[in-house]
Amino acid sequence: MVTTESEQMAYIAAQAADARVNVEVETDEGMTLNLGPQHPATHGTLRIVAKLDGEKVVAAEPIMGYMHRGYEKLTEVRTYPQVTTLVNRIDWLGSFANEVPFILAAEQLMEVEAPPRAQWIRTVLFELSRIANISLFLGDMAVQVGATTPVFYAFRDREFVLNQIERVTGGRFHPNFDRIGGLKDDLPKGWIEETGTVIGKMRDFCDEMEELVLGNEIFQARTRGIGVIPPEVALSYGLSGANLRGSGVDWDIRRDANVGLVYDEVDWKVWTHPDGDSFSRFWVRLQETREACNIIEQLLGGIPAGPIMAKVPRIIKVPAGEAYVATENPLGEMGFYVVSQGDLTPFRVKIRSASFSNMSITPWLLKGVFVPDIISILASLYFILGDIDR
Amino acid sequence: MAEIPEHLLKRAQAAREKAAAQKKTEGEDSAQSEKAEPAEEPEVEVVLTDENAEAALAILETALQGKILDSHIAPGRGLWIRVAIEDWRSAAKAAKESLDCKFFDWLSAIDWMPSPYGREHETEQDKITAEPEEHDEKEMEWGYTGGETRFQLICRVYSISRKIGVMIKADLPDSDPRALSLIPIYAGANWHEREAREMFGLTFDEHPDLRNIYLPGDFEGHPLRKDYPLLSRRMKPWPGIVDVELLPGDDE
Amino acid sequence: MGLVESGKIPKPLTKLLNMSRRYSMWVYQWGLACCAIEMGAAFASPRYDVMRLGVIPLPASPRQADFLVVSGTVTDKMAPAVRRLWEQMPDPKYVISMGSCANCGGPYWDSYSVTKGVDQIIPVDVYVPGCPPRPEALLEGIVLLQERIMNEDMAERWKGDPIVVE
Numbered sequence: 001m002v003t004t005e006s007e008q009m010a011y012i013a014a015q016a017a018d019a020r021v022n023v024e025v026e027t028d029e030g031m032t033l034n035l036g037p038q039h040p041a042t043h044g045t046l047r048i049v050a051k052l053d054g055e056k057v058v059a060a061e062p063i064m065g066y067m068h069r070g071y072e073k074l075t076e077v078r079t080y081p082q083v084t085t086l087v088n089r090i091d092w093l094g095s096f097a098n099e100v101p102f103i104l105a106a107e108q109l110m111e112v113e114a115p116p117r118a119q120w121i122r123t124v125l126f127e128l129s130r131i132a133n134i135s136l137f138l139g140d141m142a143v144q145v146g147a148t149t150p151v152f153y154a155f156r157d158r159e160f161v162l163n164q165i166e167r168v169t170g171g172r173f174h175p176n177f178d179r180i181g182g183l184k185d186d187l188p189k190g191w192i193e194e195t196g197t198v199i200g201k202m203r204d205f206c207d208e209m210e211e212l213v214l215g216n217e218i219f220q221a222r223t224r225g226i227g228v229i230p231p232e233v234a235l236s237y238g239l240s241g242a243n244l245r246g247s248g249v250d251w252d253i254r255r256d257a258n259v260g261l262v263y264d265e266v267d268w269k270v271w272t273h274p275d276g277d278s279f280s281r282f283w284v285r286l287q288e289t290r291e292a293c294n295i296i297e298q299l300l301g302g303i304p305a306g307p308i309m310a311k312v313p314r315i316i317k318v319p320a321g322e323a324y325v326a327t328e329n330p331l332g333e334m335g336f337y338v339v340s341q342g343d344l345t346p347f348r349v350k351i352r353s354a355s356f357s358n359m360s361i362t363p364w365l366l367k368g369v370f371v372p373d374i375i376s377i378l379a380s381l382y383f384i385l386g387d388i389d390r
Numbered sequence: 391m392a393e394i395p396e397h398l399l400k401r402a403q404a405a406r407e408k409a410a411a412q413k414k415t416e417g418e419d420s421a422q423s424e425k426a427e428p429a430e431e432p433e434v435e436v437v438l439t440d441e442n443a444e445a446a447l448a449i450l451e452t453a454l455q456g457k458i459l460d461s462h463i464a465p466g467r468g469l470w471i472r473v474a475i476e477d478w479r480s481a482a483k484a485a486k487e488s489l490d491c492k493f494f495d496w497l498s499a500i501d502w503m504p505s506p507y508g509r510e511h512e513t514e515q516d517k518i519t520a521e522p523e524e525h526d527e528k529e530m531e532w533g534y535t536g537g538e539t540r541f542q543l544i545c546r547v548y549s550i551s552r553k554i555g556v557m558i559k560a561d562l563p564d565s566d567p568r569a570l571s572l573i574p575i576y577a578g579a580n581w582h583e584r585e586a587r588e589m590f591g592l593t594f595d596e597h598p599d600l601r602n603i604y605l606p607g608d609f610e611g612h613p614l615r616k617d618y619p620l621l622s623r624r625m626k627p628w629p630g631i632v633d634v635e636l637l638p639g640d641d642e
Numbered sequence: 643m644g645l646v647e648s649g650k651i652p653k654p655l656t657k658l659l660n661m662s663r664r665y666s667m668w669v670y671q672w673g674l675a676c677c678a679i680e681m682g683a684a685f686a687s688p689r690y691d692v693m694r695l696g697v698i699p700l701p702a703s704p705r706q707a708d709f710l711v712v713s714g715t716v717t718d719k720m721a722p723a724v725r726r727l728w729e730q731m732p733d734p735k736y737v738i739s740m741g742s743c744a745n746c747g748g749p750y751w752d753s754y755s756v757t758k759g760v761d762q763i764i765p766v767d768v769y770v771p772g773c774p775p776r777p778e779a780l781l782e783g784i785v786l787l788q789e790r791i792m793n794e795d796m797a798e799r800w801k802g803d804p805i806v807v808e
Binding site: 045065066067068069070073074077085086089092093136151152155156159172173174385386 | 674675676679680682683686687688689715717719720723749750752753754755756773774776
């Protein structure tokens, strides 16, 4: 706290210097609107500086790094089992899904494969974290366009899924449950039946959201035809996940480039929407949540018996080599490029996180839209700050 | 609980039988040797993707006309090529045009210099007195497709129609690490190049604005360079590796 | 009132004032990372329902808030903004630091870009440990803060110098 005048002057000067560093968008004409770094619509600490001409956005520039924690450097000084603790926290809504690609990459390098039971349980938990993640999006998107109720429903029903994840892994958020070569523990007794009940509840939740949000006239007016991304542009910016499928590109890593998970064993469908607008991205995510329920229900009926852990040495040294494994995370493609030099720690880990690429389209996409559309477009792109900044 | 439909139960039964059969074959295999672990099915897959990668490599070779310095195919895991830094942009262009790699996955760099601080694992290394020269100098070792210099650019593009991802690598000169920007070919390269510049101190020519993307403007150094020390590790004692967790089924 | 400034508040009046402050607190939520979701679950979900403790979430601005919950990783880039918003809050103000990252840096203790604890920039009243803490843990932190407010001597608080953090 400042007390004297000179201290106050020094403080103001420091703050001004700070602001100069951060705002590099010129303000010669028109008005500059600053959203964030702490703004309800930015899901955390994203900051958007938009240059306006009346209500119209002339240029918009996201300023990131408020959540940059330096994962890629930290992985170089952590052992392989320690890395999963860190990478849990990248996309904090679907934590389990973050561990899987890293573990799979390490397993590829070590040439071990998890036993079938572990693969099935991994897939079930992967899809559960997808539901935990996207269900919050379904509520949150509605909040961003002006309806408050759906987010309460989302928080209420999401708890059931988190409970199931907690019962297996011991953590509501950051399970750290995956091990190189398998899983930490087996499923608890009675879990499969209870998860079946929860899946029923999540189905009802999807129906409820569809009735409550999708058909709503205001919702449609604020999302239809807003923020249209053509498929070519989406590909060249590296958009993935529902954002890409919302632009009509029929591509899903789970189906097309599946590694280590058992999606081939179940009947399911990849949903696409040809429009490419905010509405279609919401619609695709809604359908994907339903599809995740289908996948889990089918998997639950057939989890094979057997061990959950392959034989791996107690102290893990990964042989030299390079591997890239990507999985279809709730937010899109998340991949780990692991370079090993036969040591206890990775030599270099490049984390390809979905939101970083998904957000890189915003300067292009926000050009020429109106101010309220910024919010609905950002909400429909659906990013998580940890996933952007890493 | 919801009723499980008949066909699902059947499929579950089939899966269980399959798993049991696989377990059986695995047991027999391990009796013979450890190497022959993969069962028959994955082997077939490996051969298939191998062909896919080889075909993709052949296409790239004709498109780039001898500019590929080295290549590597990890069966079922992908295709790596290395080009000279002058051909960086033309290699990406060839991948996009001849191989239909429209999807820009990511771009980054690797610093191949061994860390002068060791692995920063041992407790004694975290003492403030520990000086870098105490560790024996290690030679640089490059990964797949080799390398010549300290910094290597790496970029992954993916072809949705062919279902193949290509890693393109290029060595950066030690004295002045700079490359041509890929933005004219892949618009998404913009942020990735900003990140690579900030983390490794590289320069990308023809990039419209190479500002810091993550760190505050007055941050000094390039964190992902191997000679960038994590100072907090030197100030606080690190207990070392104390916790080795018991694996399930691994009795004392 | 004049009584507060003069430093002579009768005990019953102190108790009354403290009790009314304790059960009508606007919380300014500073959601930064994973903990923000658990804080959201505590504040916005019907299961945990923070309002039964007399805490009202989502004020319009920090100038209306009574206490601040810093939940999540504070990075060096974010730290000036945290400080600036805390300065805008009217006195008496309190801070709850939620989660390991805000307490001490947490899993990023050796990172080059993370502030090792929000208490380096603003004074913290209650630390809630966990990574992330469960919503119940945050609720307990709020209860502890309320107890602290209840036992506070308002005159003491006003008479003294403002809290300075180096």
